[in-house]
Amino acid sequence: MMNAPAIFSQPRYDITPGVELTLLKPYEAAQVGVMFASIDPWARYPFTAAQLTSFFAQVEPGAPRFAIRVDGNLEGGLIVRTNWFRGPYIHMLALAPGVQGRAIGSAVMGFIEKEARRAGERNLWVAASDFNEGAVRFYTRHGFTHVAVLPDLVRDGRTEILLRKQLTAAAGKSIL
Ligand SMILES: CC(C)(COP(=O)(O)OP(=O)(O)OC[C@H]1O[C@@H](n2cnc3c(N)ncnc32)[C@H](O)[C@@H]1OP(=O)(O)O)[C@@H](O)C(=O)NCCC(=O)NCCS
Structure with a gap:
């Protein structure tokens, strides 16, 4: 059996002119942490800049952290669990x-989907x-379509929606 190609494994991806993903450098984690802490949904939970910085700074095999750069400036962050x-x-x-x-965001989403399809993946997930x-x-x-409602997942009294995009030919067909 052939191995699926490695995805999200490069240190840099060009998304559209002026927009690129670069593997997050340790010193950039604080910048992204401060940014995420200041915007919803993270501000509303809340998550602190320190918590988010430490999460972005972690090195996890299979969950690369990227900076989203616009005209060279760090303007967002992305973490994908590749499998x-x-x-x-x-x-x-964000x-x-x-x-x-x-x-x-749409361009980044298009790239994520392209990478997943390249590896023959059947689904994309997000909450x-x-x-x-x-x-x-x-x-x-x-x-994406709603597949589950997850009460109290992140915090008591808060609800997350799990969404799935099917990447297969069966997408959109009824399972009934
Ligand atoms: C969600 C997000 C990544 C989308 O990227 P984007 O580049 O703003 O989105 P696009 O321009 O490609 O598409 C616009 C659509 O995104 C959605 N959107 C969500 N938040 C938005 C915002 N603050 N400004 C504009 N559009 C937003 C809307 O559906 C919008 O379409 P509409 O104007 O017709 O309603 C981005 O808006 C963002 O970072 N939002 C805050 C953080 C967040 O909610 N992240 C997702 C956590 S699960």
Whole structure:
């Protein structure tokens, strides 16, 4: 049997002109941690900059941390669990408010899907807080559907929505 190609394994990916992913350097983790702590959903939980910095600074095999750079500036972060459940799980994705709504997230999503398909993966996964309507709309527009409601997953009284995008020919067909 042939091994699936390694995905998300390069130190740098060009996404669109002016937008690139670069493997996060240890000293950049604090920058991303501060950014995430200041925006929802993380601000609302809340998670502190120190907690998020330490999470981004961890080196986990199979869960690379990337900076999203726009015109060379660090404007976002991405963590992907490359082999979660028959496909990758997008663990963290955010852009700084100043660059949101400019289709950069869509371009990054397109890249993630392309990588997953390249390895023959069957699914993409993500979870979003139920109050994060913008993110749920974003993922739905990109072909994700709700598959589970997960109460009290991150905090008591808070609910996460698990979303899945099927990458197979069966996508969209009823299972009934
Ligand atoms: C969600 C996110 C990655 C999308 O990237 P983006 O580059 O802003 O999105 P695009 O420009 O490609 O697409 C725009 C769509 O994204 C969604 N969106 C979510 N938050 C948004 C925001 N703050 N500004 C603009 N669009 C947003 C909307 O569906 C929007 O479409 P609409 O304007 O028709 O409603 C980005 O907005 C972001 O970082 N948001 C805050 C953090 C977050 O919620 N991350 C997801 C956690 S699970």
